[in-house]
Amino acid sequence: MSVFGVFKPTGYIVLPLRWFQGVAEGLDFFYWYGVPFQGQDLIPTEDGVFDIGSSDKRFHSIYALFGYFDEHVETNVLDSNYGLFDYYVQTINVYASRGSFDKSVETETLSSDYGLFDYYVSSKNVQAESGEFEKEVRTSSIYSELGYFDNNVYVQGKRVLKDFDPIQLYAFIDEAKQDISLIQTYLCEIRKYVKPAIGVKSLRLAVSTSPMPLYADELHVKRILLKMPKVTTAVLYVGNSTSQDFPLFEGDELELKVEDPRKVYVKSTEDVNVFCLFELIE
Numbered sequence: 001m002s003v004f005g006v007f008k009p010t011g012y013i014v015l016p017l018r019w020f021q022g023v024a025e026g027l028d029f030f031y032w033y034g035v036p037f038q039g040q041d042l043i044p045t046e047d048g049v050f051d052i053g054s055s056d057k058r059f060h061s062i063y064a065l066f067g068y069f070d071e072h073v074e075t076n077v078l079d080s081n082y083g084l085f086d087y088y089v090q091t092i093n094v095y096a097s098r099g100s101f102d103k104s105v106e107t108e109t110l111s112s113d114y115g116l117f118d119y120y121v122s123s124k125n126v127q128a129e130s131g132e133f134e135k136e137v138r139t140s141s142i143y144s145e146l147g148y149f150d151n152n153v154y155v156q157g158k159r160v161l162k163d164f165d166p167i168q169l170y171a172f173i174d175e176a177k178q179d180i181s182l183i184q185t186y187l188c189e190i191r192k193y194v195k196p197a198i199g200v201k202s203l204r205l206a207v208s209t210s211p212m213p214l215y216a217d218e219l220h221v222k223r224i225l226l227k228m229p230k231v232t233t234a235v236l237y238v239g240n241s242t243s244q245d246f247p248l249f250e251g252d253e254l255e256l257k258v259e260d261p262r263k264v265y266v267k268s269t270e271d272v273n274v275f276c277l278f279e280l281i282e
Contacts, residue, residue, distance in 0.1 A: 197222050197279040205276050207236060207268045211244055214276060215261035224256040224264065225277040234272035241265050 153160040201221075205214065214224065228236055230251045237244040238254065244267050248254055258264055261278065268274075 192220070192281050195281070197281060199280045201278040201280055203276050205266075205274045206271065207266050207274050208271050209267060209269065211241070211265045211267045213241075213262045214264045214266060215278070217262075219261055219278060220259060220281050221261060222257070222259075222279040222281050224258055224261060224279075226254040226256070226266075227275040227277075228252045229273065229275075232272055234268045234270045236266055236268050236272065236274060238264065238266050 201219070203215075214226075226236075226238070226248065228234075228248050228250055232250045234250075236248040236252075238246040238248065238256075240263065244265055246254075256264060266274065
Protein backbone atom coordinates (compact mmCIF):
# COMPACT_ATOMS: atom_id res chain seq x y z
CA MET A 1 0.00 0.00 0.00
CA SER A 2 1.17 3.56 -0.62
CA VAL A 3 1.04 6.47 1.81
CA PHE A 4 -2.16 7.58 0.08
CA GLY A 5 -3.83 4.24 0.85
CA VAL A 6 -4.35 3.21 -2.80
CA PHE A 7 -1.81 0.69 -4.04
CA LYS A 8 1.88 0.37 -4.68
CA PRO A 9 2.59 -0.68 -8.27
CA THR A 10 5.02 -3.51 -8.82
CA GLY A 11 7.33 -3.42 -11.77
CA TYR A 12 7.09 -0.83 -14.48
CA ILE A 13 3.85 1.03 -15.09
CA VAL A 14 2.83 3.86 -17.37
CA LEU A 15 1.25 6.77 -15.45
CA PRO A 16 -1.10 9.14 -17.25
CA LEU A 17 -0.03 12.78 -17.53
CA ARG A 18 -3.18 13.91 -15.73
CA TRP A 19 -1.91 12.19 -12.57
CA PHE A 20 1.11 14.46 -12.44
CA GLN A 21 -1.06 17.47 -13.28
CA GLY A 22 -3.37 16.59 -10.40
CA VAL A 23 -0.46 16.30 -7.99
CA ALA A 24 0.95 19.63 -9.19
CA GLU A 25 -2.42 21.33 -8.77
CA GLY A 26 -2.78 19.87 -5.28
CA LEU A 27 0.65 21.09 -4.20
CA ASP A 28 -0.07 24.50 -5.68
CA PHE A 29 -3.34 24.62 -3.73
CA PHE A 30 -1.56 23.72 -0.48
CA TYR A 31 1.06 26.41 -1.12
CA TRP A 32 -1.44 29.23 -1.66
CA TYR A 33 -4.33 28.18 0.58
CA GLY A 34 -2.81 25.88 3.18
CA VAL A 35 -3.75 22.39 4.20
CA PRO A 36 -7.39 21.73 5.23
CA PHE A 37 -6.58 21.61 8.95
CA GLN A 38 -8.05 24.94 10.06
CA GLY A 39 -10.45 24.53 12.97
CA GLN A 40 -8.85 21.22 13.93
CA ASP A 41 -6.03 20.16 16.22
CA LEU A 42 -2.68 19.74 14.49
CA ILE A 43 -0.61 16.99 16.08
CA PRO A 44 3.12 17.22 15.42
CA THR A 45 5.42 14.31 14.83
CA GLU A 46 7.90 13.13 17.44
CA ASP A 47 10.45 15.74 16.45
CA GLY A 48 7.89 18.50 16.89
CA VAL A 49 7.52 19.34 13.19
CA PHE A 50 4.31 19.49 11.19
CA ASP A 51 3.14 21.12 7.99
CA ILE A 52 0.61 23.91 8.48
CA GLY A 53 0.66 25.00 4.86
CA SER A 54 0.81 28.70 4.13
CA SER A 55 1.73 30.63 7.27
CA ASP A 56 -0.38 33.64 6.29
CA LYS A 57 -3.40 32.15 8.05
CA ARG A 58 -5.48 32.63 11.17
CA PHE A 59 -5.35 29.87 13.78
CA HIS A 60 -7.34 29.29 16.96
CA SER A 61 -4.29 28.01 18.86
CA ILE A 62 -0.73 27.07 18.00
CA TYR A 63 1.27 24.65 20.16
CA ALA A 64 4.68 23.77 18.82
CA LEU A 65 8.05 22.58 20.00
CA PHE A 66 9.76 24.40 17.16
CA GLY A 67 8.36 26.69 14.47
CA TYR A 68 9.23 29.13 11.69
CA PHE A 69 6.69 31.77 10.64
CA ASP A 70 7.60 33.83 7.57
CA GLU A 71 4.29 35.66 7.18
CA HIS A 72 1.47 37.19 9.20
CA VAL A 73 0.29 35.05 12.17
CA GLU A 74 -3.02 35.54 14.00
CA THR A 75 -4.03 33.17 16.80
CA ASN A 76 -5.62 33.09 20.25
CA VAL A 77 -2.82 31.20 21.98
CA LEU A 78 0.76 30.85 20.80
CA ASP A 79 2.69 28.33 22.89
CA SER A 80 6.10 27.28 21.67
CA ASN A 81 9.39 26.12 23.14
CA TYR A 82 11.26 27.84 20.34
CA GLY A 83 9.94 30.05 17.59
CA LEU A 84 11.19 32.34 14.85
CA PHE A 85 8.72 34.98 13.68
CA ASP A 86 9.79 37.09 10.72
CA TYR A 87 6.55 39.01 10.33
CA TYR A 88 3.58 40.43 12.24
CA VAL A 89 2.25 38.38 15.19
CA GLN A 90 -1.19 39.10 16.67
CA THR A 91 -2.40 36.87 19.48
CA ILE A 92 -4.16 36.97 22.87
CA ASN A 93 -1.42 35.13 24.76
CA VAL A 94 2.19 34.31 23.91
CA TYR A 95 4.03 31.66 25.92
CA ALA A 96 7.49 30.86 24.65
CA SER A 97 10.60 29.43 26.23
CA ARG A 98 12.62 31.19 23.57
CA GLY A 99 11.36 33.37 20.77
CA SER A 100 12.71 35.69 18.12
CA PHE A 101 10.29 38.32 16.80
CA ASP A 102 11.54 40.46 13.92
CA LYS A 103 8.36 42.49 13.49
CA SER A 104 5.42 43.79 15.49
CA VAL A 105 3.90 41.73 18.32
CA GLU A 106 0.46 42.52 19.74
CA THR A 107 -0.78 40.43 22.66
CA GLU A 108 -2.51 40.72 26.03
CA THR A 109 0.04 38.58 27.87
CA LEU A 110 3.63 38.01 26.81
CA SER A 111 5.43 35.41 28.91
CA SER A 112 8.86 34.25 27.84
CA ASP A 113 11.96 32.81 29.44
CA TYR A 114 14.07 34.50 26.78
CA GLY A 115 12.95 36.67 23.90
CA LEU A 116 14.42 38.82 21.16
CA PHE A 117 12.06 41.58 20.03
CA ASP A 118 13.44 43.67 17.19
CA TYR A 119 10.38 45.80 16.58
CA TYR A 120 7.20 47.17 18.16
CA VAL A 121 5.73 45.25 21.13
CA SER A 122 2.25 46.03 22.49
CA SER A 123 1.04 44.03 25.48
CA LYS A 124 -0.97 44.50 28.69
CA ASN A 125 1.44 42.37 30.69
CA VAL A 126 5.05 41.44 29.98
CA GLN A 127 6.63 38.67 32.05
CA ALA A 128 10.15 37.68 31.08
CA GLU A 129 13.16 36.28 32.83
CA SER A 130 15.35 37.66 30.06
CA GLY A 131 14.34 39.78 27.10
CA GLU A 132 15.87 42.12 24.54
CA PHE A 133 13.62 44.80 23.08
CA GLU A 134 15.15 46.80 20.25
CA LYS A 135 12.21 49.11 19.54
CA GLU A 136 9.16 50.56 21.27
CA VAL A 137 7.38 48.62 24.02
CA ARG A 138 3.91 49.56 25.27
CA THR A 139 2.54 47.66 28.25
CA SER A 140 0.50 48.15 31.44
CA SER A 141 2.74 45.96 33.60
CA ILE A 142 6.30 44.63 33.35
CA TYR A 143 7.51 41.78 35.57
CA SER A 144 11.21 41.09 35.19
CA GLU A 145 14.13 40.10 37.38
CA LEU A 146 16.53 42.42 35.55
CA GLY A 147 16.09 45.06 32.86
CA TYR A 148 18.19 47.34 30.68
CA PHE A 149 16.59 50.16 28.71
CA ASP A 150 18.62 51.86 25.98
CA ASN A 151 15.91 54.40 25.14
CA ASN A 152 13.29 56.29 27.11
CA VAL A 153 10.96 54.59 29.59
CA TYR A 154 7.62 56.23 30.44
CA VAL A 155 5.57 55.55 33.56
CA GLN A 156 2.10 57.14 33.66
CA GLY A 157 3.09 59.43 30.83
CA LYS A 158 6.25 60.72 32.53
CA ARG A 159 9.72 59.81 31.35
CA VAL A 160 11.88 57.89 33.82
CA LEU A 161 15.34 59.36 34.39
CA LYS A 162 18.33 57.27 33.40
CA ASP A 163 21.98 57.55 34.36
CA PHE A 164 23.65 60.73 33.07
CA ASP A 165 20.31 62.31 32.05
CA PRO A 166 20.31 66.11 32.50
CA ILE A 167 18.03 67.31 35.28
CA GLN A 168 16.14 70.58 34.77
CA LEU A 169 16.01 71.97 38.28
CA TYR A 170 13.95 75.00 37.37
CA ALA A 171 10.93 72.75 36.84
CA PHE A 172 10.64 71.90 40.52
CA ILE A 173 13.10 74.17 42.37
CA ASP A 174 10.35 76.30 43.98
CA GLU A 175 8.50 73.27 45.26
CA ALA A 176 11.77 71.80 46.54
CA LYS A 177 12.52 75.03 48.43
CA GLN A 178 9.11 74.90 50.10
CA ASP A 179 9.68 71.30 51.13
CA ILE A 180 13.10 72.14 52.54
CA SER A 181 11.70 75.08 54.52
CA LEU A 182 8.93 72.88 55.89
CA ILE A 183 11.45 70.22 56.90
CA GLN A 184 13.56 72.85 58.67
CA THR A 185 10.50 74.04 60.60
CA TYR A 186 9.67 70.50 61.69
CA LEU A 187 13.27 69.88 62.73
CA CYS A 188 13.30 73.03 64.86
CA GLU A 189 10.06 71.99 66.54
CA ILE A 190 11.37 68.50 67.19
CA ARG A 191 14.65 69.87 68.52
CA LYS A 192 12.80 71.96 71.09
CA TYR A 193 11.11 68.93 72.60
CA VAL A 194 13.99 66.47 72.54
CA LYS A 195 16.54 68.75 74.17
CA PRO A 196 16.57 69.10 77.99
CA ALA A 197 14.34 71.69 79.67
CA ILE A 198 15.91 75.10 80.13
CA GLY A 199 14.25 75.59 83.52
CA VAL A 200 11.09 75.29 85.59
CA LYS A 201 8.29 77.59 86.69
CA SER A 202 6.15 76.87 89.76
CA LEU A 203 3.01 78.53 91.03
CA ARG A 204 0.09 78.02 93.38
CA LEU A 205 -3.12 78.28 91.38
CA ALA A 206 -6.35 79.29 93.09
CA VAL A 207 -9.12 77.22 91.49
CA SER A 208 -12.87 77.83 91.93
CA THR A 209 -16.02 76.19 90.60
CA SER A 210 -15.68 78.03 87.26
CA PRO A 211 -13.40 76.45 84.57
CA MET A 212 -10.11 78.30 84.06
CA PRO A 213 -6.82 77.65 82.18
CA LEU A 214 -3.75 76.57 84.10
CA TYR A 215 -1.83 79.58 82.78
CA ALA A 216 -3.34 82.63 81.14
CA ASP A 217 -0.29 83.83 79.16
CA GLU A 218 1.73 82.14 76.40
CA LEU A 219 4.16 79.58 77.80
CA HIS A 220 5.94 76.69 76.01
CA VAL A 221 6.60 73.71 78.21
CA LYS A 222 7.62 70.03 77.98
CA ARG A 223 5.67 68.77 80.99
CA ILE A 224 3.10 69.97 83.52
CA LEU A 225 2.92 68.56 87.06
CA LEU A 226 -0.24 69.10 89.14
CA LYS A 227 -0.51 68.29 92.85
CA MET A 228 -3.51 68.50 95.14
CA PRO A 229 -3.13 69.50 98.82
CA LYS A 230 -2.84 66.57 101.22
CA VAL A 231 -5.70 67.83 103.35
CA THR A 232 -8.78 69.10 101.48
CA THR A 233 -12.36 68.12 100.78
CA ALA A 234 -12.28 69.65 97.29
CA VAL A 235 -12.24 67.56 94.11
CA LEU A 236 -10.34 68.99 91.15
CA TYR A 237 -11.54 68.24 87.60
CA VAL A 238 -9.12 68.49 84.64
CA GLY A 239 -9.96 68.72 80.92
CA ASN A 240 -10.22 71.15 78.03
CA SER A 241 -12.17 74.36 77.57
CA THR A 242 -15.50 72.58 77.00
CA SER A 243 -15.39 69.68 79.45
CA GLN A 244 -13.49 68.85 82.64
CA ASP A 245 -14.21 65.31 83.81
CA PHE A 246 -10.92 63.85 85.08
CA PRO A 247 -10.99 63.98 88.93
CA LEU A 248 -8.11 64.55 91.35
CA PHE A 249 -8.62 64.01 95.06
CA GLU A 250 -6.59 65.15 98.08
CA GLY A 251 -2.89 64.29 97.71
CA ASP A 252 -3.24 63.17 94.06
CA GLU A 253 -0.62 64.08 91.44
CA LEU A 254 -0.95 64.32 87.64
CA GLU A 255 1.69 64.62 84.89
CA LEU A 256 0.67 66.14 81.55
CA LYS A 257 2.78 66.34 78.37
CA VAL A 258 1.12 69.37 76.83
CA GLU A 259 2.98 72.14 75.04
CA ASP A 260 0.59 74.99 75.87
CA PRO A 261 -0.82 75.26 79.45
CA ARG A 262 -3.57 77.53 78.13
CA LYS A 263 -5.22 74.43 76.59
CA VAL A 264 -5.57 72.71 79.99
CA TYR A 265 -8.65 73.77 82.01
CA VAL A 266 -9.46 72.99 85.64
CA LYS A 267 -12.39 73.52 88.01
CA SER A 268 -13.14 72.42 91.56
CA THR A 269 -16.10 71.53 93.74
CA GLU A 270 -14.97 74.32 96.07
CA ASP A 271 -12.18 76.86 96.30
CA VAL A 272 -8.78 75.17 96.52
CA ASN A 273 -5.11 76.01 95.90
CA VAL A 274 -3.43 73.62 93.40
CA PHE A 275 0.36 73.33 93.04
CA CYS A 276 1.65 73.58 89.45
CA LEU A 277 5.17 72.95 88.07
CA PHE A 278 6.09 73.69 84.43
CA GLU A 279 9.23 72.40 82.62
CA LEU A 280 10.21 75.19 80.23
CA ILE A 281 11.65 74.68 76.73
CA GLU A 282 12.04 78.32 75.72
